Amino acid sequence: MDAVMRRYGIDVPDPQLACTPVDSAEGRAYLGAMAAAANYARANRQLLADAARRAFLQLTGSGLDLLYDVSHNLAKLETHPHDGARALLCVHRKGATRVLPLGHADLPDALRRFGQPVFVPGTMGTASYVMTRSTGNRAFDSCCHGAGRVWSRHHAHRETSARQLRHELAGAGVAVRPASWRSVIEAAPEAYKDVDAVVRASEHNDLGRLVARLVPLGVLKG
Template structure:
């Protein structure tokens, strides 16, 4: 991205000045010079288009890990007021609805796990279904799947996959209200019947990690973290169901936009007024997709615990937190000194509530929400904490963010090459797809350390701990 077209407001905040005749709202880009220069110009084009949508409150924003996506850039954040004609866009949520990370802390340390790491990786690889179209042990009929779409992780716990204690540490306490399974097509449900409890492909993974560095001792203690501790991160979403919801509602939203006279600068930004029938139908389906993802990560948590118990009979895996990335949620925010209810789109961005927020578990309320920023195999991950003074509608980076497209990555790396190089670093990779490994090579992503540091410097969230990968299960 050419920074000469931007205006720097603060060291880690930039804006794209309005041109003569433009009627859009403000565009804000969070990040340092190096990260912004590495972004494709398409990021700026896409977020500028978002700024022209009706009912936008404040600015259309990008997080430090932003890159090109469908509709909104990945790392895009925008809030809309339904009372002022605000819209909801499937392209502003993403196809993988509620893609997110479940982070588990263990009572094990590196010394316990390292001698048995290969055995653990092999068993996790056998137990955790991963890959394109891969199905799991659950085969649900339509009635059962409707219960999943209504109950989320709470449904999974009721079926014996985990405990009530898990729900305390999941956004929405594991169940998103307002889900309407009837708004989800039979085709979407058909795609999901065998996919509950599966990772999927692409950038999804289950990773065994070790806490290598603590940045904030007080917050780390509240989060139950210490150096050399073993952590597990599960990154996945709503699988085929979420993708089908996004595909189908983009069509209905395009028709709604035309009917309501909404000018779309890009057809990928198909949207509908929040209060329109199409907008309300999508919200009901999206919330069902969120519950699908929450249930999916809960089942995977259960499978992970069972596998750990086989290798380490005295192991305990507690849910540290579960955060979603691709969502639009109705939240209360202060805007120019007034409290307003806003529909906040986060596309490849995580919610990052600060200290004192009523929705946070009591254990974390005094210090802020755990914010999990995931890497890609060899790049490491971070746990941060939300700031009370977050300027971006309580949003933060969600990962490293791609620096190269999948096509570019395939031209540069081979899967076996990546696996061999990581093995030399002591990082084990288990995957059914060498192509997938090449596409997700660490070098295809931005510098995770720089993303985390910049997220802190931009006051979006503060660093708590760095997690080094030990073993990664990929699709």
């Protein structure tokens, strides 16, 4: 991507902001690959949810209803106010998700009078949150989607071990039965920012409005 940006004369302050014109060959290829990945992820979530519903029904005799399914880390072509007019923009939400306002035409009828919900997951050992859009959102209808990492996945393996993490989670009343501890270590609570502080900052900056604080009872990590 560095070579592509040089060819188009694009300079960014951080290499993680790498980009290319949307209507370029590279931009079209990126959007096509992203759409394929998004379709795969949606199908995968449906299969995981179905497996969870079947297990829950077998163990409890009760069903589970889907409340909401949300995608994140996607670029979408949307119309937003920009420089005093409505403009078609490519909004790339990295580590963020869309949060549409009350009454938006793209919302289903059941959500139109509430606004689009946002899930802000914490970790296996911390709270998670449900938010909705604030009235003053100036971030192109975007809000945070999780606390965000403090440690990279590689760094997490250097800082903790399976034994240490198992002991820590057990002390918090969390039972973990993974097929492999490798992915669990990468998601250790210490690897993420303080989700409570992230939600407070989101409210303070009019990105979202707090609806509910949730505590983990069980975790299904796919």
